[in-house]
Amino acid sequence: MSEGLPEGIDRHAPRSAAEGRHGSEGLPEGIDRHAPRSAAEGRHSSGGRKLADREGTLAWLFLMPSVVYIIALVGVPFVLAVGFAVSDVTAGDPSFDFVGLANFRAIFDDPVFWRSLGNTFLFTGVSMIFIVIFGKILANILVADFKGKWIVRFLVLLPWTTPATLGAIAWLWLLDSIFSPIDWVLRKLGFIDGNMYWLGEPQLAMGSVIAVHVWRLTPLAAVIMMAGLVAIPRDMDEAARVDGAGFWRRMFEVTIPLTLPVIAVSALFGAIFTFTDMAVVDVLTNGGPNNATQVLTSWAFFRGIDGGDVGQGAAVALFLFPLLLAAAIAILRAVRKLEVR
Amino acid sequence: MRRVGVYLLAIGAAFFCAAPFLWSLITAFKQNRDLYNPNNNPFLYNRPATSDHIIYLFDRAAFGTFAWNTVWVGVLVVLITLALGLPAAYALARLDRPWAGWFGIAIFLIYLVPPSLLFLSLSRIVVALGLQDSTWSLVLIYPTITIPVSIWLLIGFLKAVPRDIEEQAMVDGYSRLGAFWRAVVPLTFPGIVAVIVFAFTLTASEFIYALSFVSPSTEKVISTGVPTELIRGDVFFWQSLQAATVLVAVPLALVFNLFLDRFIAGFTQGAVKG
Numbered sequence: 001m002s003e004g005l006p007e008g009i010d011r012h013a014p015r016s017a018a019e020g021r022h023g024s025e026g027l028p029e030g031i032d033r034h035a036p037r038s039a040a041e042g043r044h045s046s047g048g049r050k051l052a053d054r055e056g057t058l059a060w061l062f063l064m065p066s067v068v069y070i071i072a073l074v075g076v077p078f079v080l081a082v083g084f085a086v087s088d089v090t091a092g093d094p095s096f097d098f099v100g101l102a103n104f105r106a107i108f109d110d111p112v113f114w115r116s117l118g119n120t121f122l123f124t125g126v127s128m129i130f131i132v133i134f135g136k137i138l139a140n141i142l143v144a145d146f147k148g149k150w151i152v153r154f155l156v157l158l159p160w161t162t163p164a165t166l167g168a169i170a171w172l173w174l175l176d177s178i179f180s181p182i183d184w185v186l187r188k189l190g191f192i193d194g195n196m197y198w199l200g201e202p203q204l205a206m207g208s209v210i211a212v213h214v215w216r217l218t219p220l221a222a223v224i225m226m227a228g229l230v231a232i233p234r235d236m237d238e239a240a241r242v243d244g245a246g247f248w249r250r251m252f253e254v255t256i257p258l259t260l261p262v263i264a265v266s267a268l269f270g271a272i273f274t275f276t277d278m279a280v281v282d283v284l285t286n287g288g289p290n291n292a293t294q295v296l297t298s299w300a301f302f303r304g305i306d307g308g309d310v311g312q313g314a315a316v317a318l319f320l321f322p323l324l325l326a327a328a329i330a331i332l333r334a335v336r337k338l339e340v341r
Numbered sequence: 342m343r344r345v346g347v348y349l350l351a352i353g354a355a356f357f358c359a360a361p362f363l364w365s366l367i368t369a370f371k372q373n374r375d376l377y378n379p380n381n382n383p384f385l386y387n388r389p390a391t392s393d394h395i396i397y398l399f400d401r402a403a404f405g406t407f408a409w410n411t412v413w414v415g416v417l418v419v420l421i422t423l424a425l426g427l428p429a430a431y432a433l434a435r436l437d438r439p440w441a442g443w444f445g446i447a448i449f450l451i452y453l454v455p456p457s458l459l460f461l462s463l464s465r466i467v468v469a470l471g472l473q474d475s476t477w478s479l480v481l482i483y484p485t486i487t488i489p490v491s492i493w494l495l496i497g498f499l500k501a502v503p504r505d506i507e508e509q510a511m512v513d514g515y516s517r518l519g520a521f522w523r524a525v526v527p528l529t530f531p532g533i534v535a536v537i538v539f540a541f542t543l544t545a546s547e548f549i550y551a552l553s554f555v556s557p558s559t560e561k562v563i564s565t566g567v568p569t570e571l572i573r574g575d576v577f578f579w580q581s582l583q584a585a586t587v588l589v590a591v592p593l594a595l596v597f598n599l600f601l602d603r604f605i606a607g608f609t610q611g612a613v614k615g
Contacts (some may be wrong), residue, residue, distance in 0.1 A: 058517060059436040062428035063444075066488055069425060073463070074451055082463035144347045154598045158362055161597045162590040163546040163564040170361040170586045172366065173579055179376070181364060182382040194372045212376040219358065227457065227605045238471040276455035277576055279548045285569065304461050318460040324453045332449075 019067025092308060103315040107303075112291050113316065116299040121208060123295055124274045130214040131270045132263060136256075142222060143229050160219035168283035175199055175284070175329040189263035201269025202292035205285050209293050213280050217273060221266040229255070252319045275324060297318050362590055365583035369394060376579065398571075400591065402578075405583055406559055407566035410476050414562060415478045415544045422487040422540045423533065429488075430495030431521055435507075445496055452489035456549045459485070464553050478554045479562065487540040494539070498532025530602060532545035534603040538596075545593065563589055 027126060088099045107113045159167055174180060175198035186192045198208045232255065240250045256263075278297040281287060287294040287302065294302075296316060303315015367383075371392040381387045400402045408460045433441045433448075434494065463482055464473075472478035485489055502525055510520035526533075551565040571578040597604075 016524075038429075055517070056438070059432040061439050062432035062436070066425045066429040066492065069484065070448075070451060070488065073482060074454060074459065074489075077459045077462035077466060080465070081458050084461060137350075141347065141350045141354055146344070146347050149351075152351045152355045152599070153601060154594055155359040157358075157594045157601070158590050159358050160595040161542055162362075163548075164584065165546075165564050165568050166586040166589055167361070167402070169568060169582050170365045173577075173583060174361050174364055178379055179383065182345060209446050213450070215358070215361075215413065223601070230605055233609055262442045268418050272453060276457060279546075279564075280455065282548075297455065300457050301549070310461055314458075314461055317455070317461075320455055320458060321453070325450065328453055332446075332543060333406065 009045055017322055055148050064175050075216050081314045081318060085318050087311050089310040090308050099311070102312045107312055107315050107319075111295060112299065115291055116294045116296050116316075117319075118312065119206070119293060120275065120295045120297075122206070123213070123293075124271055127210050127213045127217070127274045128270055130210070131217050131274075132267050134218045135212065135225055135266060135270075136263065137228055138218060138222035139325035143226055156222070157219050160214045160223075163281035164216065167216055168212060168280045169214075171208075172199075172284055199285050200289055202289055205289060205293050206253060209281055209284055212284060213277070216280065217270050219268055220273075224266035224269065225259060225262055228259035232258050232261075249250060264331055268328065270325055271331070272324065276320065276326070350400070350599070362378075362587055365586050369516070369580050369584035369587060371580055373468045373580075394578070395584045395596055398579070398581040398584050398588075402570045402581060402585075403558055403561075404588070407561055408589070410560065410566075411545055411562040411564070413540045414476055414479050414483065418483040418487060418544045419537050419540045421480070421484045422491050423536065425484065426488050426491040426495055426536070427526070428521075429497055430492045432491070434496045434499035435504075435525075445493070448489050449493050452493065456486065456547070460534065460549050460553050463550070465603075467551045467554050472554075474555055474557050474560060474569075475563070476555060476560045479547075479551060482550055482554070484546050486543055486547065490542060490543075491536045492537055498529045498535075502528045531606045534600050538600050538604055542593070542597070 050254065085103055086098060086100060088097045088102075089095070138156065142148070142156065143151075146152075162170075172266070174182065177197050177200060178194055182198075183192065183195045186196070196204065199205050236254055236258070237250060238296065240254045245253065276297055278295065278301060279293055281293055281298045283291045287298045296319060300313050300317035300320075302313075303309050303316055309311070349458075367386075369388065369593075370392065375381060375386065375388040377560060378387070389452045397496055399404045429448075431436070433445050436473050467473050467482070470478075470481070472481060506524050506528065507520045510524035511517065544564075548564050551562050553570075554567070555561055557565065561569070563585070567582065567589075569580045571585065
């Protein structure tokens with residue numbers, strides 16, 4: 001303290017005074033708060049094991065319905081799906097015969113599987129980057145004060161609250177091979193002569209699918225990030241402002257570091273939705289042209305339902321799970337680390 | 342100068358998000374001869390507007406039935422989710438079991454099991470229960486999507502409720518159950534709203550289960566009914582499709598907007614401090 005005094009006496013003096021005030025206030029408060037807690041703990045231990053036992057029973061009573069439900073309708077089907085993956089069940093022949101890893105060997109031999117896998121990573125990765133960037137920008141806009149905020153929020157929420165298939169249908173018409181209004185504008189501006197065939201050219205189709213997905217999930221990411229922005233203590237931003245930090249410096253040195261956990265959470269949600277979603281792909285391109293937009297989920301659906309090969313469909317779908325698990329653990333760990341800091 | 346920037350960004354964002362719906366709205370009232378002429382300006386009515394396609398949507402495509410099915414399935418799923426999820430989350434957040442943390446992570450991992458992995462076996466189970474081709478199959482299955490994510494969110498909200506409040510309620514003579522119901526649940530209200538909104542949106546959006554369990558058109562929900570009844574082979578009933586999109590999108594976004602602040606407040610406690 002005596003070292004710091006001569007240096008920044010003007011600027012730091014009021015703040016350290018404030019800290020001091022906080023500290024002197026915090027002390028008795030801390031004592032007050034701890035006293036009843038330890039008293040309560042004392043009560044717990046002196047009240048004997050009865051209360052603890054009752055809490056154990058209550059915990060199980062409260063958990064049981066969810067546990068039973070989840071085991072019956074997630075656990076059992078999951079095991080069944082693993083069973084399908086190592087069997088020769090098809091739509092025509094539902095009898096169960098064990099075939100070992102034959103289904104996996106078959107899907108690994110299929111170049112479409114590898115293409116789908118690559119597409120899934122491309123689709124998820126690129127979407128995620130844009131969703132996080134646009135979500136961040138959108139969140140910053142939506143927490144600002146301006147007139148007509150209500151209507152802007154309403155319009156911004158539309159892509160996410162609309163069921164995915166309906167949103168994708170709106171885009172299907174917007175990107176129509178003949179009647180696309182985007183093409184019409186480009187034609188009028190003289191950029192193109194005929195049509196773009198947004199969903200017909202492999203690269204354009206992938207771009208379109210990613211764009212629609214980003215459009216759909218950015219509002220969700222923005223809402224989650226708004227939660228983080230709202231939670232930033234105002235005085236930190238004020239302090240940085242008083243210290244003369246500009247908008248961008250405050251953004252990168254205060255806002256973003258403080259909201260990183262929320263950004264990670266929104267990225268996690270975005271990744272899961274992207275990774276397992278097939279409504280957008282299904283409606284827009286049906287995996288085409290020539291499997292250019294095929295992802296693992298849609299490929300599993302084609303194999304298992306349209307193709308009738310339940311075993312191979314289940315094997316492809318099962319492949320999603322370890323990938324999701326790895327991604328989720330990585331991101332949850334990152335969140336933990338950020339919170340601890 | 343800054344204000345102008347904020348307004349420009351806000352208008353730009355609103356435009357990018359809403360533009361496809363604006364295009365849907367224009368399309369919905371167009372006559373076929375106007376719509377299917379690539380030389381016409383697609384943003385204008387080159388022929389008088391018509392409401393024929395919207396009438397078709399209700400009279401011939403059972404849109405009202407789909408909407409009603411979506412609403413009652415959504416409401417029941419939300420109720421089941423809260424009835425099962427809230428006590429479970431409370432047990433994990435508050436009852437100090439040593440395995441609570443481990444259990445919480447397990448529940449989050451269950452959320453990662455994608456519907457595309459389960460629908461093949463679940464459709465067998467639905468058939469075995471005699472629920473195939475009935476909307477009730479969705480009421481039974483949809484909580485598998487909503488319960489895990491709701492528990493995960495609610496744990497965070499419940500942890501944010503100060504312990505003293507519960508202890509005070511018990512000192513005042515409530516049982517543990519009474520304290521939960523009278524003191525904790527009301528304080529978790531923003532979180533409950535967040536879960537209601539989140540669960541309803543997930544339910545209304547769901548596609549794979551609805552597609553594989555239910556095929557009679559009177560039992561369908563919006564997410565499957567609209568695309569299957571209004572796209573017949575290569576024939577797209579474009580105006581009716583776009584009208585359906587707008588009719589669903591606007592009320593959902595309006596309701597969500599009403600609860601947005603609570604949702605954000607809830608998420609702050611839930612996801613960040615959870």
